[in-house]
Amino acid sequence: MDTRKKILEVKDLKISFKTDGGTVKAIRGVNLALHQGETIAIVGESGSGKSVTTKAIMGILAGNGSIDGGQILYRWTDENSGEEKEVDLVKVDESFMQKEIRGRKIAMVFQDPMTSLNPTMTIGNQIMEPMIHHYGISKDEAYKKAVELLDLVGITDPERRMPTYPHQHSGGMRQRVVIAIALACDPYVMICDEPTTALDVTIQAKFLELVQDIQKKKNLSVIYITHDLGVVAKVADYVNVMYAGKIVETGTIDEIFYDPRHPYTWGLLSAMPDLDTDDDELYTIPGTPPNLAHEVKGDAFAPRNQFALNIDLRVEPPMFDVEGSETHKVASWLMHPKAPKIEMPKELKHRLEKMKEAAK
């Protein structure tokens, strides 16, 4: 495990947005780490700050947003000199981001392929554009590489597809084109923001398998943002559960799915029906996420948490390490050695048992 190379690290990131209703503290101290060739997933409800975090990494925050603190460290080996380099993406200026990072080292795939493609440009030109812009290669070279990329993302007959327009393709095909564009400059990190929400199940499965395949071929690191735990189970190595602008639980995929510790993770896992669910009622997390325009006192999840302790309402819990694991961390006072022993809900426990059974 020592050979794992940390490629991207987010340290104590804080982001706020100025709105008419006051300052919204959307991100309140997020820590993330991404290693080369690995996949991490960020899960959480809408409004928990998943997308904002990744937008900050790409340097495409909305105009009223500002980074109030923290670091986003990106490490890479320089192609020419071979020396190790590190930059803090929070501090660099816009032109450096555009020239060096965005699209070239970190690429992004958005939710809706129709709105992220230019309807007036052929898909061929859209794939060639970033290569010509970033690397200044000739049109012929770019064309050759674009055809290769289309082939890589599983589009048949690539040369005939080059001069077509986005509207001539189905949703799944368009999303493949978007990936081809993202891969055009051989990035090291790919961020997929709800990449399959607009696709239906059969195409979703194909899309995820395609990304896994490319990842293996190119040793790419991928960040998935999603609220679909089925997708997470399929692709991720590490999972970060996010709530109200903070990571509340982080760990390997096995730790999060088979040994969840945070009540919010319990809720997320319980709320999703699997094919064996036949209870009369699905579990729901009561209440709604907090309004981050107001200051959050104590644990943000406490008002919705049936296991909340007194201290949860007053003091924000730090990240506790789970015993016997280097990767599993939980932000909940329930993990404090002096906290009362609280077990996860019976139904969930039963389900996890069944899952472990099925995995054997």
Add this chain to the structure above:
Amino acid sequence: MAQEPILVVKDLKQYFKVSRSFTVKAVDGISFDIMPGETYGLVGESGSGKSTTGRSIIRLYKPTAGQITFNGKDISGKMSKESIKELRTHMQMIFQDPMACLNPRKKVVDIIGEGLDIHHAYSSMEERNEKVYQMLELVGLSREFATRYPHQFSGGQRQRIGIARALIMNPDLIIADEAISALDVSIQAQVVNLMKKIQKEMGVAILFIAHDLSMVKYISDRIGVLHLGHLVEAGTSDEIFANPIHPYTKSLLSAIPHPNPRVEKTRKSFTYDKKAEGIDYTVGTQHFVSDTHYVLATDEEFEKWTK
């Protein structure tokens, strides 16, 4: 089955003429029926004709051919103004995007009460508002919300307003077109619970259109699988999930991601290629599998798949 079905769809066809030489056969001869108080799930990929079916049934489109019988009355041919009016009160629809289907310039009380206004179903304003308040409470919103506007609500709450609007006419059938697809997992569960609860209380039948199979299995009594405008397989949810016959159904089922990483990591989804398998839906006939389980196939295909 002594009960009469509330809705019978027989050989429904819905074509869209794109140009003189090209017609899209969005729905091409499907038949199914829904019992009172039952939930019927329609599943299929995008473009399979699920939504078109729902929209044809509620007469947002005029069906090209086929017969739809609702409450014993034919609603597929030419209809008088009165019968359309009656249809509109007894059948209601819940849409996918709760932001797009609520008028942003109207207060919630007027959105929910609009059906009552149109059909003059009250004698005084107090009576109307009281009915709206009851509906709000039924869907788990408090009556103070009545004077607010749609943008002041979260996605889940907006979908509740959409449900309240559909329920206020006391319908016999609700068509829920991807009603939960746009919502978060935990909110999805809330809305599904609400729909189940209301169904129990009011005995309304639901046509549930979705592409999320695990949700459909959970909520539906019976399921129809649509592909390219054909109903390729139909049966109770247990029959379909325990014993899928049609390769398209199998591919759909295999594509569902399981929230179980150790299983999921090693699983490969099963792809279905209609052309490669040489399946022509138009020549197939409905084959009986068991009880209520039917599959669309030719005799040879049926034999091959059931082996």
